Amino acid sequence: MVSPPEHVLPPPHRAPPAFDAAQALRLAQETFDIEAAAVLGLKARTGAAFAQAVERMLSIRGRVVVMGMGKSGHVGRKIAATLASTGTPALFVHPAEASHGDLGMITPDDLVLAISNGGESDEITAILPVLKRLGVATIAMTGGLQSTLAVHAEVVLDSGVAKEACPLNLAPTASTTAQLALGDALAVALLDARGFRAEDFARSHPGGALGRKLLTHVSDVMRTGNAVPHVGPDTRFSDLMREMSGKGLGASAVVDGAGRVLGIFTDGDLRRLVEKGLDLRGLVAREVMHPNPRVIRQDALAAEAADLMEQHRITSVLVVDAEGRLCGAVNSNDLMRAKVI
Structure with missing residues (x-):
């Protein structure tokens, strides 16, 4: 008959010494x-x-x-x-x-x-x-x-x-x-x-903040097509407002027949006109727009758009191609969704 194994006692428990804060810091x-x-x-x-x-x-x-x-x-x-x-x-x-x-x-x-x-x-x-x-x-x-x-x-x-x-x-x-x-x-x-270079580092870190800043272009995050509010220079003020409110950008581009940007009209422009007490009903887009607005190229980095907005304290910017034709728009919310800012 095989005898049962002897009970093996665990090693004796040793209480740790009292904590010495000065010793820990030393x-x-x-x-x-x-x-x-x-x-x-x-x-x-x-x-x-x-x-x-x-x-x-x-x-x-x-x-x-x-x-x-x-x-x-x-x-x-x-x-x-x-x-x-x-x-x-x-x-x-x-x-x-x-x-x-x-x-x-x-x-x-x-x-x-x-x-x-x-x-x-x-x-x-x-x-x-x-x-x-x-x-x-x-x-x-x-x-x-x-x-x-x-x-x-x-x-x-x-x-x-x-x-x-x-x-x-x-x-x-x-x-x-x-x-x-x-x-x-x-x-x-x-x-x-x-x-x-930093651009090379970004390519191996596309999920990081640096990667997003150095690899994300305006064309990756901008609104395009019918999502971009735009009117002609002779558009009536009421139709301009309808275009702005329908697209939800807080602004509308004013473009010529070839699509080149002539100006922009924003919510801020509207507030300033109202404060002046003007009768806006008979006005057209060219009379209320801000001419020669700040724009950015579609091939620019999205981080450049963020810097432009911060520098000039604006919340949106129009996007143009190499010939200055309107091709999109981007605002701060678009950049935040893309985690560029």
């Missing part, structure tokens, strides 16, 4: 000092190897494949994302998964950026010989300058730190901050070398 300040020193320490050690790494990343036909285990892996994912969003094609491949099939994602046209504080992560060192056989160049980001990773790499970026911010000097803290800063430095150097 440790926070020490963390900032240690991590700031770690980042500043990179400055003196960043030289020819860094420039060589940037040059190699610029010259490859494929992608920068970032690898790292544990906390270095989390940093690596962020570095890969930053590179990709700033003009350098990049992806993160988990080293452990690479040994079980994901190496197939890497081609000889690629370059591996391997991140390991000590340079002896088993999962990374296990695939280094395979990468070499594939003809894939490796850049090491490590504090272990004599480590297996450093020996196998073509370029070594020194990310070493004097100590971790962790009071036990165990948890990766200062070392991962240094890795992150070094990755950002690579991304910044690369985007500058590529001539990367």
Whole structure:
């Protein structure tokens, strides 16, 4: 008869020490000092190897494949994302998964950026010989300058730190901050070398505020066709008002026979005429319009329309084509719906 297993007691519960606010603040300040020193320490050690790494990343036909285990892996994912969003094609491949099939994602046209504080992560060192056989160049980001990773790499970026911010000097803290800063430095150097512009950044961030401002044109948000209130210069005042109220823009364009904008009549113009006590019934559009109104081209950025409205304290603007013909209208509500403002 098999005897039942002995009851295993859980580890004894230890009550945490009483919270010490002064100690918490002291440790926070020490963390900032240690991590700031770690980042500043990179400055003196960043030289020819860094420039060589940037040059190699610029010259490859494929992608920068970032690898790292544990906390270095989390940093690596962020570095890969930053590179990709700033003009350098990049992806993160988990080293452990690479040994079980994901190496197939890497081609000889690629370059591996391997991140390991000590340079002896088993999962990374296990695939280094395979990468070499594939003809894939490796850049090491490590504090272990004599480590297996450093020996196998073509370029070594020194990310070493004097100590971790962790009071036990165990948890990766200062070392991962240094890795992150070094990755950002690579991304910044690369985007500058590529001539990367704000418009390029917006194309990879179409869902963000910057993307909307730099990619959205007036033609994307303007009202067109019958939704645009417009009348001829000899249109009676009553018909002008009917056109304005029916289209809900708070204004109406006045155009000539060829569709070129002659003027605009707005709700504000109406209030000013009423205040003067004029008899409006016998007037026509040319007599009440504001001539030579501010207009914007349909191929302009929607953000330019927003700036025009803000600068001149108006809520709508007429849109014209290259020949000055009316082709649309846009107001502040249209821009807000498009999240341009």
